[in-house]
Amino acid sequence: MYEATEHLPESCVLVIFGASGDLTARKIVPALFNLTAEGRLPHRFHIVGYSRSDFPTDSFRKHMRVSLETHSRITPGEHPDALERLLENTIYCRGDYSSTSDLTALRKTLESLDKPSGSPQNRLFYFAVPPETAADLVSRLQESKLLERRAPEDAEKKGFHRVVMEKPFGHDLDSARALNAGLLKGLEENQIYRIDHYLGKETVQNIMVLRFANSIFEPVWNNRYVQNVHITVAESDGVGNRAKYFDSAGALRDVMQNHVLQLLALFAMEPPTGMNAASVRSEKAKLLGALSPLSDEELRCAVIRGQYSAGNVGGKKAVAYRSEKGIAPDSRTETFAAIRAYINNWRWSGVPFYLSTGKRLVRKLTEVAIEFKKVPHNLFAPYGSEDPAPNMLKIQVQPEERIALRIASKSPGLKMNLSAVDMELPYSSRFSSQSPEAYERLILDAIAGDPSLFASSEEIRLAWKYVMPIIEYWKNQPDPAFPNYQAGSWGPIEGKNFFREDVCYAELGKG
């Protein structure tokens, strides 16, 4: 993991397939504008939007302007030069994804952009299209000589050809393997950048800094001191305009298999030998490979699924999942999933990791909360003090980036009363510069050729391997008693007992 701007090529063309879509408008274009405004992109940088929708280049630029006004971190009006530069360097090509003649026309466009500079052809192909089209698109791009298999040493001479892919990386273990085999038919593994946008978030990267740049945490990062760990990815939103996809996936596939397990891997992996992609990804893969396979008993008792009924979220009425637009009235899809996971290694043996994710919960919250073991003896009991609350370290990723350490402290006064107090580090008030959006970091890393913050095929395989028994178990069970939690709650009631085994639910701010 290096400072991307130091390794940027002189020139690069970014081709966005699916340029008419939601991801392009909400995430990719704003990230590119913010990078332009902060002067972080290569000296010569062109964007080519490609999709089947009919946009003359001017209309596409207008479409970009509109999406920037709504979605950009940096206000476009405050950086008019950057906005004009970005738009001037953007062209749009209408075309079909499987038409050789359309893709040949695209190749000629790219060659005309490469020619004046005479520099190597650095091309980044962003697949912002439905994942089922990806393997076929790789073949078509190769047939049209747009994309070549290039080993790193060839890339240095001729320029790089890289593909950025979006999740989902498969629907299950078999389809993930098939997708990967399809991609690797035409590409080297080092040409594929699989985005898990959580890994681009500042606080997620900060988990590594916290662990490996401070001497006080690593000694207690193990089963001698840690009582349990909660990794929570809670959303207050429903399915929005992703109903069709979400109903075929569910919370386990949509969030647990990727974001939650990636957070777990970063939190619990062994120290890598260096902050380079090979070392970091290898340690994450080892950790995912050490997850204790869920026994039949655990599948029954240590895994929870739920689906929301109508309720109230943030003061607004929310309909039941089965009444959402685009969802079948008898849908069995889970909108909440929780797992009590264990890791079979020396460091973590016996420590429960409570992994949970759900939609339409009380509020948006992504957090890793580590509860440490209680002190062995309460010295203050004879003075009427209750047992001190255990220390807790919380790393919040969303909605705010912050770190909080809970310690026991003496309450002011003549009596020896103890209180738990939080020492807080909210990023927004401590650091004056704004955090870049995850997509800014990740696009820049893909241009610079640093895959540290992208998931490897091995990590994806191991994450699917871990969740597959749950998918199979649920498939073979009778219809679940859905809905089983109210929109605006913290999930199914059985979750409360499940989590309370080690730590009071309310302690985590979820009561």
Ligand SMILES: NC(=O)c1ccc[n+]([C@@H]2O[C@H](COP(=O)([O-])OP(=O)(O)OC[C@H]3O[C@@H](n4cnc5c(N)ncnc54)[C@H](OP(=O)(O)O)[C@@H]3O)[C@@H](O)[C@H]2O)c1
């Ligand atoms: N949106 C998000 O926030 C988000 C978050 C995480 C991951 N993703 C992933 O990012 C990718 C793009 O997401 P998106 O939300 O932008 O998707 P989208 O709006 O449904 O699709 C993007 C574009 O893909 C093109 N397309 C090509 N083949 C298609 C097909 N068979 N069916 C439908 N459209 C097709 C369409 O453009 P033309 O018809 O004009 O060619 C469409 O505008 C997907 O893999 C998605 O899973 C998205």
